[in-house]
Amino acid sequence: xxxxxxxxxxxxxxxxxxxxxxxxxxxxxxxxxxxxxxxxxxxxxxxxxxxxxxxxxxxxxxxxxxxxxxxxxxxxxxxxxxxxxxxxxxxxxxxxxxxxxxxxxxxxxxxxxxxxxxxxxxxxxxxxxxxxxxxxxxxxxxxxxxxxxxxxxxxxxxxxxxxxxxxxxxxxxxxxxxxxxxxxxxxxxxxxxxxxxxxxxxxxxxxxxxxxxxxxxxxxxxxxxxxxxxxxxxxxxxxxxxxxxxxxxxxxxxxxxxxxxxxxxxxxxxxxxxxxxxxxxxxxxxxxxxxxxxxxxxxxxx
Amino acid sequence: xxxxxxxxxxxxxxxxxxxxxxxxxxxxxxxxxxxxxxxxxxxxxxxxxxxxxxxxxxxxxxxxxxxxxxxxxxxxxxxxxxxxxxxxxxxxxxxxxxxxxxxxxxxxxxxxxxxxxxxxxxxxxxxxxxxxxxxxxxxxxxxxxxxxxxxxxxxxxxxxxxxxxxxxxxxxxxxxxxxxxxxxxxxxxxxxxxxxxxxxxxxxxxxxxxxxxxxxxxxxxxxxxxxxxxxxxxxxxxxxxxxxxxxxxxxxxxxxxxxxxxxxxxxxxxxxxxxxxxxxxxxxxxxxxxxxxxxxxxxxxx
Numbered sequence: 001x002x003x004x005x006x007x008x009x010x011x012x013x014x015x016x017x018x019x020x021x022x023x024x025x026x027x028x029x030x031x032x033x034x035x036x037x038x039x040x041x042x043x044x045x046x047x048x049x050x051x052x053x054x055x056x057x058x059x060x061x062x063x064x065x066x067x068x069x070x071x072x073x074x075x076x077x078x079x080x081x082x083x084x085x086x087x088x089x090x091x092x093x094x095x096x097x098x099x100x101x102x103x104x105x106x107x108x109x110x111x112x113x114x115x116x117x118x119x120x121x122x123x124x125x126x127x128x129x130x131x132x133x134x135x136x137x138x139x140x141x142x143x144x145x146x147x148x149x150x151x152x153x154x155x156x157x158x159x160x161x162x163x164x165x166x167x168x169x170x171x172x173x174x175x176x177x178x179x180x181x182x183x184x185x186x187x188x189x190x191x192x193x194x195x196x197x198x199x200x201x202x203x204x205x206x207x208x209x210x211x212x213x214x215x216x217x218x219x220x221x222x223x224x225x226x227x228x229x230x231x232x233x234x235x236x237x238x239x240x241x242x243x244x245x246x247x248x249x250x251x252x253x254x255x256x257x258x259x260x261x262x263x264x265x266x267x268x269x270x271x272x273x274x275x276x277x278x279x280x281x282x283x284x285x286x287x288x289x290x291x292x293x294x295x296x297x298x299x300x301x302x
Numbered sequence: 303x304x305x306x307x308x309x310x311x312x313x314x315x316x317x318x319x320x321x322x323x324x325x326x327x328x329x330x331x332x333x334x335x336x337x338x339x340x341x342x343x344x345x346x347x348x349x350x351x352x353x354x355x356x357x358x359x360x361x362x363x364x365x366x367x368x369x370x371x372x373x374x375x376x377x378x379x380x381x382x383x384x385x386x387x388x389x390x391x392x393x394x395x396x397x398x399x400x401x402x403x404x405x406x407x408x409x410x411x412x413x414x415x416x417x418x419x420x421x422x423x424x425x426x427x428x429x430x431x432x433x434x435x436x437x438x439x440x441x442x443x444x445x446x447x448x449x450x451x452x453x454x455x456x457x458x459x460x461x462x463x464x465x466x467x468x469x470x471x472x473x474x475x476x477x478x479x480x481x482x483x484x485x486x487x488x489x490x491x492x493x494x495x496x497x498x499x500x501x502x503x504x505x506x507x508x509x510x511x512x513x514x515x516x517x518x519x520x521x522x523x524x525x526x527x528x529x530x531x532x533x534x535x536x537x538x539x540x541x542x543x544x545x546x547x548x549x550x551x552x553x554x555x556x557x558x559x560x561x562x563x564x565x566x567x568x569x570x571x572x573x574x575x576x577x578x579x580x581x582x583x584x585x586x587x588x589x590x591x592x593x594x595x596x597x598x599x600x601x602x603x604x
Contacts (some may be wrong), residue, residue, distance in 0.1 A: 017385045050383035053355035081352035082575045083319045105576045108408055109444025117576030121422045125573065131574035142411025273384045274419030275425065286510035 002162060002187035003206040003226060004037030005219035006074060008045040010212060010256050014265050017273065023266035025066045027212065030265050030300050034216040037207070040074040040101060044140055045053055045211055045253045050132065050272040057091065064096040067225040072098030074134060078141075080107045081201050082121045086128035089190060093129045100125070101134035103141040119153060126159040137173075138191065147173055151180035153220055163185030164209050171199035178204045193255075194218050195248040198237055201225045206240060213247060213256040214240055216296045232286065243289045251286055256276045256297075259290050268300030304464060304489035305508040305528055306339030307521035308376060310347040312514060312558050313361060314568050319575065323359060327368045327567035329514065332567050332602045334372050336518040339509070341369065342403060346442055347513050347555045350378055352574040359393065367419040374400030376436060382409045384423045388430035395431045402427070403436035403466065405443040414445055421455060421550060422451040428461040436464040439475075440493065449475055453482035464489030466511050473501035480506045495557075496520050497550040500539055503527045515558040516542055518598045547592045553588055556580045558599075561592050566603030 009031060012023035018105055031039050042048045042056055042064050051059070060075055075092035077100045078082065079085040089100040102125060104118045113121065119285065126133060135153060137145045153160050161184060165173050174188050187207055190200040194210040197218065210218050217240050224233035236251035246257035254271060258278060278286070290298055311333060314325035333341050343365050344350045344358055353361070356530065362377055369375055377394035379402045381387040404427060406420045415423065428435060437455060439447045455462050462544040463486060467475050476490050489509055492502040496512040499520065508528065513521050519542050526535035549557035556573055560580060563571035578586070592600055 017383075044413075049413060050386065052383075052386045052389070053382075079354075080576075081319075081354075083351065084354045103410075105409055108405075108442035109411060109443045111346075111351060113576035115579065116575070117578060121576050140410035140412045239487060274382075274415035274423050276415065 001206050004222055005215050006038040006189070006207060006209045007036055007212040007215040008029060008040045008043040008209060009063070010253065011046045011051065013268060013270050013272055015268050015270050017065050017270065019058065020267055021084045024059065024062060026265050026301070027260065028063055028066050030297070031212055031215060033280070033300060034127050034296055035219055036071060036215050037219065038072040038074060038098065040076060040209055043076040043101065044138065047253065047272055047275065050275065060092055060095050074099045076099050076101045076136070078103045080105045080111070082124035085121070086125045089125050090128045093131055097131060099132045099134055099162070100129065101136050102138045103138060104143040104145060106141045106143055115149060118143065118149070119238040120154055122157055122160055126157045129159065131159065132162060133160045134164055134187070135160060137163060137165045137167055139167055147176035147180050150177050154181045162184065162189060164191045165229045166191035170196045171203040174200055174205055193248045194244055197221065198234065201233070202225050211247065211253070211256045213259055213297055214243070214295045240293060243293065246286055247290050251278060255286055258286055259297045260282050262287055263298040265297065303508050306524055307504045307517050308340040308342050308491070308509060308511045309333060309338055309514040309517040310342045310345040311365070312555065312562070313348045313353065315568050315570060315572050315574055317572050321360065321571065323364050326361070326364060328567050328603065330365055330368050330564065332599070333514055333517060335602060336598055337521055338373060339521065340374040340376060340400065342378060342511055345378040346440065347558070349555065349574055349577065352577065362394055362397050368574065376401040376403050378403045378438070380405045380415070382407045384426035386429045387423070391427050392430045394410060395433055399433065401434045401436055401464070403438050405438045406445040406447060407439060408443045408445055412526055417451060420445065420451070422457070424455050424459050424462055428459045431461065433461065433464045434464060436466055436489070437462060439465060439469055441469055449478035449482050452479050456483045456486045463487065464491060466491045466493045468493035472498045473505040476502055476507055477505040495550045496546055499523065500536065503535070511557045513549065515561055515599055516545070516597045535577065542595060545595065548588055548591050552584050553580060557588055557596045558586050560588055561599045564589055565600040567599065
């Protein structure tokens with residue numbers, strides 16, 4: 001089984017919106033030093049939806065070169081077209097990705113395939129590569145993946161072997177999925193900044209794909225839990241829960257960048273427009289909560 | 303005022319999903335021969351959401367080279383990121399686009415900016431080019447653009463001067479928009495295969511951006527109407543309305559491709575997966591309705 005913490009690396013921009021590869025490399029070094037089990041890039045918290053294709057390629061190559069096999073890297077390669085998603089996945093594999101992660105196909109508010117279209121999509125991607133595929137089950141796709149459909153994808157398609165669930169009722173869904181899918185499911189993970197991690201671990205999650213804000217802490221929570229030290233895991237998680245709650249409900253993807261800027265890891269916390277910046281009061285609230293615990297993200301770059 | 307018919311050219315693929323540029327050029331020649339006022343490429347009916355960036359570039363260059371100024375070409379350049387959308391628009395302009403068309407920014411089911419984000423988005427794109435911008439107001443974006451917001455965009459941003467409305471209540475929205483925006487609105491257009499064209503012309507639409515199925519007919523409808531020959535325009539529109547209805551409600555973007563294949567214009571009618579093919583019975587129903595009127599799309603390639 002895959003287990004532990006696989007945070008989503010933010011994509012770093014300068015104030016004018018251009019890629020900042022120097023900050024990007026520091027994000028990666030911070031994550032490796034935070035003792036993560038792997039790193040996921042080009043996901044939604046990486047603002048993948050704000051990138052051009054050539055920027056995706058440049059980021060993948062830059063990050064994989066810089067990681068240099070210190071930890072496994074999961075590259076998110078979602079696209080509506082099965083052909084384009086397969087090509088993206090093949091390129092990520094060639095550059096050294098350990099896994100790829102894909103949402104089911106979607107576009108905008110109205111364009112979605114039917115169930116058979118979803119199955120054929122993952123089959124096309126799987127046929128193009130020889131590394132594991134993570135299904136990302138997230139609200140942004142607007143596609144409902146039932147536990148039965150997820151189990152079918154895992155059982156019918158060889159390389160589909162991990163699932164990141166981050167929807168309403170994640171714990172219940174993971175529990176149902178684990179029962180239905182059996183051993184071919186090698187990584188029942190959650191996501192969403194770890195906001196449901198307590199219930200998800202109890203439901204059988206072996207790993208989490210949170211933001212890159214406190215990956216050191218969330219990694220310890222998962223490892224303690226899997227060692228049977230549930231009380232210690234719970235206490236540690238509770239200690240950081242108000243910060244996680246504030247990230248999840250008030251800040252979204254901007255939280256990690258704000259604390260990385262505050263901690264001197266990255267040069268700019270700008271997201272690409274039209275994603276708006278944090279309101280200064282929201283940002284101040286986040287920093288205040290973080291300082292109470294002084295996590296690695298505030299200390300590493302100093 | 304801009305007026306007439308500006309159909310959306312389908313993107314042509316072979317049976318394996320690769321671009322078929324030979325068929326693509328024949329689509330363009332058909333449209334020019336259909337006496338269109340302009341051609342729009344890379345829109346949703348062009349399956350823009352199923353293309354990689356390098357394919358968008360190749361298609362834009364190939365089509366603009368092939369059109370060779372015979373008609374103006376509108377290139378759709380939507381992207382969530384204002385920076386990427388501006389870069390796409392600049393490239394389209396450099397290749398010879400007469401206008402660009404953009405939906406407001408969106409991603410998936412959940413990611414949308416607020417009103418100020420929408421305004422800033424169009425401003426960033428406008429600052430990058432010196433050709434007119436068409437705002438595309440379509441359900442796929444999942445963004446609600448009120449007549450007041452559309453009027454504000456048109457009045458505040460110099461190059462924003464046309465709007466393609468294709469939402470529930472298009473006629474009423476066009477009427478409200480025309481009253482609010484005044485002369486800076488140089489092209490109140492509708493879309494959606496022309497399914498609401500009758501009411502939209504009465505509401506003040508001066509042009510339509512339908513599919514490429516019967517652009518010769520819809521062009522004549524608009525021109526007759528604008529010449530004050532409303533009864534003749536209505537009679538001609540009614541003659542084709544069952545076909546338009548069947549396209550709009552039963553077939554979507556696959557209708558044009560099916561009839562272009564049937565008429566020998568293109569080699570394959572395949573859409574890119576996961577967009578499913580037409581059911582054979584649906585396709586047969588479409589072809590039967592088209593044959594009753596024997597439109598140019600069935601005759602041009604023979």
